[in-house]
Amino acid sequence: MNDNYDLDDIEDRAEERLAHVEFDTELGKQMARDARRVSNGELSRAAFEEKYVDDVREEFGVDLQGDAQADTEPTPGVPPTESKSSRRDMLKATGALAAGAVTAGAGSSVAGDLVSGSGTAAAQSGGDVQMGMVVDTETCIKCLRCVQGCKEENNTPDGHFWQEVFRFQREDKEYEGAPNEEDGCDPIQRPCMHCDDAPCIEVCPNNSRFKTENGRVLCDYDTCLGCAYCEVACPYHVNAFVHDGAPDYLGDPESNEDYEPILDDVTAEFEDEKYDDQGRWVSGTPPDGSCSKCTFCAHREFDDEQDGSTTACEDVCPVDAIQFGDLNDPESAPRQYLQQKVGELDDGEGDPKEYLDEYPDETFVLRENASDPNVIYVGDDPSDVEVEAVPGPTTKDDRGLEEVDRTLH
Numbered sequence: 001m002n003d004n005y006d007l008d009d010i011e012d013r014a015e016e017r018l019a020h021v022e023f024d025t026e027l028g029k030q031m032a033r034d035a036r037r038v039s040n041g042e043l044s045r046a047a048f049e050e051k052y053v054d055d056v057r058e059e060f061g062v063d064l065q066g067d068a069q070a071d072t073e074p075t076p077g078v079p080p081t082e083s084k085s086s087r088r089d090m091l092k093a094t095g096a097l098a099a100g101a102v103t104a105g106a107g108s109s110v111a112g113d114l115v116s117g118s119g120t121a122a123a124q125s126g127g128d129v130q131m132g133m134v135v136d137t138e139t140c141i142k143c144l145r146c147v148q149g150c151k152e153e154n155n156t157p158d159g160h161f162w163q164e165v166f167r168f169q170r171e172d173k174e175y176e177g178a179p180n181e182e183d184g185c186d187p188i189q190r191p192c193m194h195c196d197d198a199p200c201i202e203v204c205p206n207n208s209r210f211k212t213e214n215g216r217v218l219c220d221y222d223t224c225l226g227c228a229y230c231e232v233a234c235p236y237h238v239n240a241f242v243h244d245g246a247p248d249y250l251g252d253p254e255s256n257e258d259y260e261p262i263l264d265d266v267t268a269e270f271e272d273e274k275y276d277d278q279g280r281w282v283s284g285t286p287p288d289g290s291c292s293k294c295t296f297c298a299h300r301e302f303d304d305e306q307d308g309s310t311t312a313c314e315d316v317c318p319v320d321a322i323q324f325g326d327l328n329d330p331e332s333a334p335r336q337y338l339q340q341k342v343g344e345l346d347d348g349e350g351d352p353k354e355y356l357d358e359y360p361d362e363t364f365v366l367r368e369n370a371s372d373p374n375v376i377y378v379g380d381d382p383s384d385v386e387v388e389a390v391p392g393p394t395t396k397d398d399r400g401l402e403e404v405d406r407t408l409h
Contacts (some may be wrong), residue, residue: 007033010232015233016266020241021132024059032233039195039371048202048384056205059226063204077374078344088162130215130374132194132327132352133294134334136341137379139321140187142167142392145262148399149316150191151250152263153297155270155285158244159404162294164190167392171383177392186382187392189322191313192217192294193366193373200230200239200293210280214326215374216296216317220280221273226289235370238258239293242286259400262316270299296324327374334376338363341378352376 012033018025031052037043045399049065056064082333142165150156150163167185168323169175177184180223194217201209201217208223209230219230231239274283283299314322325332329337330349338355345354355363355376365373365379396403 003195007036009235010036010122013237013403014232017228017241020243021226021228023225023227023229023330024055027055027059028095028227028232031203031229032199035199035229035233036235036370038202039197039199040369041197045202052205054209059061060205060227062143062206062225064115064207082348088365113190125211127215128328129213130327131308131325132215132334132376133191133311134337134376134378135189135322136321136323137187137189137377139319139378140165140189141182141272141319142185142187142394143318143319144396144399145316145394146189146313146322148401149263149312150294151401152261153270154295154299155246155250157240157242157286157292158247159402160193160242160292161396161401162238165192165392166378167390168382168387169390170382170387172385180393185390186193186380187394188366188377188382189313190238190366191234191375192296193236193371193375194296195371195373198373199233199235199371203229203233205229212282212298216298218280218282218295218298219291219293220282221287221290222281226291227245228261228291230291230293235367236373242288242290242292244288246261246285249400256400258397263312274299274302276352290317297391327376338376338378 010029014025014032018028019054034043034048034051038045038048049348053064056062079239144165145165146159147165151161154162156179157160166188167179169179169185169189173186175184178391180186187408194215197216198209198211205227206223206225208225209217210220211217226241228239228241231237231241247256249259267367270283271285273281276282283295283302297311298308300306300310310324311322311324314324323334323337325334328351329335334350336350342359345358347354353365353372353376354370356365362378364377364379364383365375366383367373367376
């Protein structure tokens, strides 16, 4: 792996991921490179907008410097009852999305902690709360329950896994077991990092990506153009274009005799469209033609009992290797876990990212220089070590899930 800030993956990623969309691949490559430069601080947002505002207007018919939420009235000539994919096609053809968001009719509204201000990329910063994760790679037993629990609760499309667990062997380490045994490999869990400086927000031509007041990075599915530029810009490759619906076994486990559900109580309201106080469709089953990713189970914000304080992957982990909560709160589950497992910060209640400086041998993040991620790992950093992917003790097939050939980039 290489944790250095670089753009080496963009060329191949763009050719692979943009082949299925009708938008300009070369523009996607250029915007993705510069979006990472904005996130890295090498390029200002103003310079990015000035460079691409005309190209975006010509290609998409939208204003890169505008706000996708500027108009809460239905877009003229676009029936609210049409499917999201057909409406998206119509909007692209007419350039109507320049007018703003489309109100999708009936739907739930969430409390104000999902409101992020203007919603433009220039206003990425959220509030004082930063929801995030501490993931213990030393404790993880590579059982893939987190992968399955996420799949079940979020009803993700066929081939989409918002949570991944990569299993690998390091070249600088000798393992007691075989590559398919628990002590024969190391793991890295990879949800969305909900970055402080998210390239997916910067690259989105219609400002459909935004950061909430509690630090989640979400997408307004109503205004997502399905250009897949976010797939190319993300350093962690967590975004995926929605081609098909969820696999049959999620709705009918008996359709796959190898599948055994693990969630006792899937959040029933997930499939409904959920809207924040600004009218953005922030949660629910992603429509065909949009781009989806881990939301830190944002739909739980709408559940009075769950209140968004936990995630499915955290709930099903048998060894408590995933701790979710407000990283800025010293009393939160992830901060308490760091304190007990790693140690206390010198100033007691400082920035959680200070753990990376004070305990560099015990904690790490992936590609810190690219986007300032909000998933902190406990364990040995594999960033500067050559690694080889291995099957591990449990595979997706073992859990009755569809196998997808993915690697940790």
